[in-house]
Amino acid sequence: MLLHPASVPGTRQEFSWFLSSQRLLLLCLVTLVSVVHAELPAPDSTEVELGRRIYMEGVSASGAPLQGNRANSGQIEGAAAACETCHRRSGMGSLEGNVVVTPITGNFLFATEENRPIALVDQRAPKNISRAHAPYTEASLAKAIREGINVSGRKLSPLMPQYALTDVEIKAVAAYLKRLSAKLSPGVGEDTLHFATIVTPGVDPKAREVMVNMMRAAFSQRNATQENYSGRMRMPIDLIPRTLRNWQLSVWELQGAPETWGAQLAEKYRQEPVFAVISGLSNGSWTPVHNFCQQEKLPCLLPNVTSPPAETAFYSLYYSRGVALEADVLARHLRNQEKKAPQRVLQIYRDDELGKGAAEALTKSLHDSGIQVENRVLQGQDPSGLKQALKGVSSKDAVMLWLNPTDLAALKKAAPKQVPAIAYVSGFLAEESYSVVPKKWNAHTRVVYPYELGEKRQKNAQSLKKWLQTWNLPLVNEALQTEVFFNLLFLTDLTSQMLDNLYRDYMIERAEDMLSLGSNVSAYPHLSMARGQRFASKGAYIARLAKDGKLVADSEWIVP
Numbered sequence: 001m002l003l004h005p006a007s008v009p010g011t012r013q014e015f016s017w018f019l020s021s022q023r024l025l026l027l028c029l030v031t032l033v034s035v036v037h038a039e040l041p042a043p044d045s046t047e048v049e050l051g052r053r054i055y056m057e058g059v060s061a062s063g064a065p066l067q068g069n070r071a072n073s074g075q076i077e078g079a080a081a082a083c084e085t086c087h088r089r090s091g092m093g094s095l096e097g098n099v100v101v102t103p104i105t106g107n108f109l110f111a112t113e114e115n116r117p118i119a120l121v122d123q124r125a126p127k128n129i130s131r132a133h134a135p136y137t138e139a140s141l142a143k144a145i146r147e148g149i150n151v152s153g154r155k156l157s158p159l160m161p162q163y164a165l166t167d168v169e170i171k172a173v174a175a176y177l178k179r180l181s182a183k184l185s186p187g188v189g190e191d192t193l194h195f196a197t198i199v200t201p202g203v204d205p206k207a208r209e210v211m212v213n214m215m216r217a218a219f220s221q222r223n224a225t226q227e228n229y230s231g232r233m234r235m236p237i238d239l240i241p242r243t244l245r246n247w248q249l250s251v252w253e254l255q256g257a258p259e260t261w262g263a264q265l266a267e268k269y270r271q272e273p274v275f276a277v278i279s280g281l282s283n284g285s286w287t288p289v290h291n292f293c294q295q296e297k298l299p300c301l302l303p304n305v306t307s308p309p310a311e312t313a314f315y316s317l318y319y320s321r322g323v324a325l326e327a328d329v330l331a332r333h334l335r336n337q338e339k340k341a342p343q344r345v346l347q348i349y350r351d352d353e354l355g356k357g358a359a360e361a362l363t364k365s366l367h368d369s370g371i372q373v374e375n376r377v378l379q380g381q382d383p384s385g386l387k388q389a390l391k392g393v394s395s396k397d398a399v400m401l402w403l404n405p406t407d408l409a410a411l412k413k414a415a416p417k418q419v420p421a422i423a424y425v426s427g428f429l430a431e432e433s434y435s436v437v438p439k440k441w442n443a444h445t446r447v448v449y450p451y452e453l454g455e456k457r458q459k460n461a462q463s464l465k466k467w468l469q470t471w472n473l474p475l476v477n478e479a480l481q482t483e484v485f486f487n488l489l490f491l492t493d494l495t496s497q498m499l500d501n502l503y504r505d506y507m508i509e510r511a512e513d514m515l516s517l518g519s520n521v522s523a524y525p526h527l528s529m530a531r532g533q534r535f536a537s538k539g540a541y542i543a544r545l546a547k548d549g550k551l552v553a554d555s556e557w558i559v560p
Helices: 021-027 045-057 138-147 167-179 205-230 258-271 287-295 323-336 353-365 383-389 405-409 439-444 454-470 478-498 504-514
Strands: 003-005 067-070 074-077 094-096 099-101 192-199 246-253 276-278 344-350 372-378 397-402 422-426 445-449 541-545 551-553
Touching: 045 167, 094 504, 138 167, 192 205, 205 246, 205 478, 246 258, 258 287, 276 478, 323 353, 323 397, 323 422, 323 445, 323 541, 344 353, 344 383, 353 372, 353 397, 372 383, 422 439, 439 445, 454 478, 478 504
Parallel strands: 192 246, 192 276, 344 372, 344 397, 397 422, 422 445
Antiparallel strands: 003 099, 067 074, 094 099, 445 541, 541 551
């Protein structure tokens, strides 16, 4: 509903820790507004539910598929005709090519100008803010829906379908819109925006320490910046109510078995509701956290995990599919070798959720490839177990080592001489610890490497290293810390563009759009996301160990 054309002047190439000067200058043009979240009368639940089904599912009052007609492309129906398709779950609109789909929640449609909020409707063009218009009524909304004529009497975009809704259906849609994103989400206070990060049992204490310390330093820096605004000449953006809230961080540390984490998270959330979960750390299962975030409709942005759940959900965004992505990349690499492909792939892994998940993913990816897959599970910590697992390997094989640095280090005792097969190492599980691999293995060792390599990687890490020096923080794990650093920058930019429209659904929708705008401070060659996608990095290199121990690309970037 209510589409407006908009020009797109270009794409922002990099993120900024503070609001960009361009955005500040733009928002000097924005007049003071007062966002009022008025109490609504008690809803007719049947009416609101009908409105929800029309908006979200494209189902009419009769139960038949909703039908709409576009001037330039004919009839659409059902889910394709649902309002949510363009205006999104939050009702805050979207960008369809060069066409801006404006917000249509009750706060934007029905409010008077002095009470109407402001939205930045195109993150690529900060000058494009939500337009002023007279308040809609049910009658003018009906005219827009049925005839494509807006409240000002002008035609809407031809992309906006026209629907022959009944009066009952119009009333239901209006009732639903008045309650859609009507109140700020939990975790949003008058002066504070509350976030959490989650740490699961068994993670490296040093990794936990560096992540938490980085986040606390970044939150302190941002809050100090907010305080500095109050001492300077105020600009119109500063006057928009509560857009400059302080950030508060809670660290939720889980204990015990994964099946108990849901209850622990529920209790922590009950005690201190948060707006979103930022980063997070796990070297094993993340599924209970994933499920909790979906259950509570809680955004979970870019946790540092090696094996995220395969089943995607609306509220969780990840850097990549972790070891499952590595499995698919290796399978594509081996398939592409055709006649030179190994006859057998020997997988060596630990009998835990992470190891079994990785092995299952590679087995599935090599299905129907003609390559035999054999699994060998490591038991105990004795290097003889690894030696036994490598027994019988020939030059016609390939070996996939789903092993952590401790197990890789055991190769020096278990097999000081390189086995005749090419050995592949998991980049996620090795944690950059390739020096533990025996040097005699280097010539035949390859790494399935999900990050950027060489000079580009070093260039991307420069901002991180300077920031760590400023805050006197150590560089312990570059890949992990780069991910945390990127997420903090991304969160800053994301929340600044949301202004006071602090709705969780809108946060996820905005993140989907913004992740494609640049990744010059990330550990990855490219991050991108589109509607419905939940993994930002979609490929990996096959890399080899050079004589100096550094990794160099042995393949192009492979996207399976």
